[in-house]
Amino acid sequence: MLMRKIKNNYLVQTSFVSKDSAPLTWLKRKFRSQASKLTAFKFLENVGLEGTNTHVKRFVQTSTVLRANNVKKENIDLQRFPVENIRNFSIIAHVDHGKSTLADRLLEITNTISKNVRNLQVLDRLQVERERGITVKAQTASLFYNYNDEVYLLNLVDTPGHVDFNYEVSRSLSACQGVILLVDANQGVQAQTVANFYLAFESNLTILPVMNKIDLKVAKPDVVLKQLKNIFDIKPEDVLKVSAKNGTGVEELLRAVVEKIPPPPADLAKPFRGLMFDSWYDQYKGAVANVAICDGVVRKGDKIQSCNTKKTYEVQELGIMHPTEVPTGVLFAGQVGYIIANMKNVNEAQVGDTLCHDGTSVEPLPGFKPARAMVFAGVYPSDHTEFSALRNALNRLTLNDSSVSVHVDHSPALGQGWRLGFLGLLHMDVFNQRLEQEYDASVIVTAPNVPYKARVFGAKNLKKYGGEEVTILNPCHLPDPHVVKEYLEPMVIGTILFPDQYLSSVMNLCMERRGEQVDQVYIDDTRLMFKVILPLSEIVVDFFDDLKSITSGFASFDYEDHGYQVADLVKVNILLNSRDVEELTLICHRARARVTSKQVCSKLKETIPRQLFKISIQAAVGSKFIAREDIPALKKDVLAKCYGGDISRKMKLLKRQAEGKKRMRKIGNIDVPKDAFIKVLKR
Structure with a gap:
């Protein structure tokens, strides 16, 4: 009876092949409780709706997780867990070393989720995480584990692995007393493994080294153990060996969590x-x-x-x-x-x-250092009527991702918008994808740039810019050279791990990007750890892609802030038909200005669609033009109807066409595609 009622109501709301979001909206409204969602999920399975509608498919994925979690939730009495029976820990590792898979096995062994369904990254709940196969957002889960006739409360935090989401890791570690340092038995220690280890080490957390994927035929456990010994001074006998996919050794890992990670330093008698x-x-x-x-x-x-x-x-x-x-x-x-x-x-x-x-006086906890944005980009609504909706979406999404900095900005061409700061290009890409998927926001994102600084002189200029040192988030606001003592650009210290056979290629790439080598050491017989100081602007767009390309995909890269350094910088203005396009303005080193300008003009020529009039693309430093490309006009054949006839008639038509194109060039608008802002910076 209930199934018939669901089916009838559902069919009234939408057809099987509907392209809108009505199925999702109706199902969410009708089946808010877990039991009702499971009933709806069974209905969708019976009628085979999953493949016909993307919104329904997304709902089915969510329902699958709910179905997997359909364990009887009794009234949980947290009072029976004294502080000494609590363990708070996190899983940290490089990208794709098995953090989310290990979290699934831990949830299954502790009966937090059912074992009779195939659980795939249960804690990766965002659509962008499932599409990309990476963890973007740290997620927590409480587990109950029986050990030596005692029940322990284990609070697990699954963290991202990519360097762009390092702030998520650092915040998650503040709630933990220990970490599981996961290393792939085939890939071994990678750049982000090193960064995460020192992050946990500096936080005085207990570190449990764990080698994952020991079931792989290509696993090299002896080599990986040697790497852990050489880099972190971890003894081979202290490393636990597991297969998160098959569940091998995971039970022993849980016992090690209880035995080796200390309980939280909490006091029940103190004020909350x-x-x-x-x-x-x-x-x-x-x-x-x-x-x-x-x-x-x-x-x-x-x-x-x-x-x-x-x-x-x-x-x-x-x-x-x-x-x-x-x-x-x-x-x-x-x-x-x-x-x-x-x-x-x-x-x-x-x-x-x-x-x-309320009413109690306690000492505030230290909190966190604010995340330092490494990449800035302008974000504007595609339609100005959606400004308020986009503002609400940004407020809600930045609540979930506090590492994003928000500054109000205005563009002559794109109107009112925001200048957002991100930790990296992937972070920016994921944030924009979440805006579109979770809030249906349509945005225009300008070319990413890094935060530069300028030291100005003169009392009038000091008053104008609010001090001697000015931070430039938008390239359009770079002060004129005649009021600047020196320009500063952000630097990073990068860690690159790669096979030694690619040493010369990696060194050449770093030199091309104005890098300065700091150190290089062997972590085993064939792999090198290479440290180099690089300008942030040289690595932000395509450095990692080039690095992967020249090392056949074997290199890994991680970086951290290294302060500012004096540099000879110039502002490059991009003009379309003699009109300055502020959204395409960029700052670069003087030595690379001409090469960069030629690349940008060439990319714009490929990206901007042809119009009925000629488009000239120019790059200028000050009043000097240093690069130019022309997009020829689309030509309409005005002589098509002139079958023979006098030449004067043809010349009259061609002259009229030329005058029309000249007039269009004066008043015509040039449509710059949304993806052009990022494409122009790629080499």
Whole structure:
């Protein structure tokens, strides 16, 4: 009866081959509870709707996870877990070394999710994560594990592996006392493995070295053990060997987590104090905060206060991620969970904030260093009527991704928008993809650039720019050379791991990008770890692609900030038919200005579609033009109807056409495609 009712209602709402989002909207509204969603999922399976509609397919993927998690959720009593029976740990590794797969096996062994379905990256919940096969957002899950007749509460954090999401890792580690350092038995130690190790080491966390994928035929465990010994001084006997795919050794790993990772340093008797290490926006519940409870107890209905904003809230709901939200009504010291406290403004749920009971005086927790944006790009709505919707989408998405910096910006051509700062080009790409997928936002993204600095002189200029040192986020705002003492460009120190047979190719690439070698050491018999100082502007767009190409895909790359260095910089203006296009303005080193300008003009010639009039593309430094390309006009055959006849008639038509094209060139608008802004910077 229920199935017939679902089917009839569903058929009224949409047809099987509908292209809009009606199926998803209706299903979400009708089946909000887990049981109802499972019923809807069975219906979709029966009628075979999954392949006919992308929105339904996305809903089915979500339902599959819900189905996998259909374990009986009894009333969980968190009071039976004293602090000494709690372990908070994270999984850190290089890209594609098996973090999410290992998290699946840990969830299965602890009966958090069912074992009788195929679980594939259950904690990778975002659509962009499933499409790209990478973890973008750190996710938490609470597990219950029986060991030596004791039940332990294990709080697991699955983290991203790409360097662009390093801030997610650093924030996640603040809620942990130990980490699982995962290394691929075939690929061995990679650049991000090194970065993550030192991140955990500097945070004084217990490190459990684990070698994954030992079931592979091409596994080289002896070589990987030697690398761990040479780089991190980890003894081979301390390394656990597992296969996350098959589950081999995962039980032993869980026992090691309980035995070797210390419990959190929390005190139940002290006043409540919690660190907000993550947050996201739920369209039904508002802002949701992930909180590590450092001291005391917090219950549903309590009045809590933000130490940062001093605003007071009432706790509406709180609980643990198991792996989705499970309300428990109370959270105790040492535990990790979520809190919903009716925070109406998304800016109120600031990551790094300390929460406490209203009226109590506690010392705020250290919080986090603000993420330093490495790449900036302008983001503008495609249609100006969508400005408010895009502003709301940005507010909600930056709540979930606090490493993005937002500055209001304005473009003469594109109107009101924002200048956003990202940790890297992949971070920028993923953020824009999430805007489109999660909020249906259509945006124009300008060419990415890095933050430069200029030191100005003269009292009038100091007052104009607000100080001697000026940070330039938008290339259009670079001060004129006659008021600048010196320009500064951001530098990074890069770590490259690769087979030694590619040494000369890697060195040549680094020299082309104005790199300066710092160190090189062998990590085993055939692999080198190469350290080099590079300008950030030289690596931000296509350095990694070139590195992979010249090393046949065997190299890995990681970088960290290395401050600013004096450089001879110039501003290159791009003009289309003598009109300056601010969105294409770029800053580069003087020695590379001519080469870069020629590349940009050539790329624009390939990217901009032909018009009915001639388009001239020019690059200029100051008043001097250094590069030019022309896009010929699309020519209409005005002589097609002149079958023979006098030549004067043909000349009259051609003259009229030439005058028309000249007039169009004066008033015509040149349409620059959205993808042109990034394509022009690729070599």
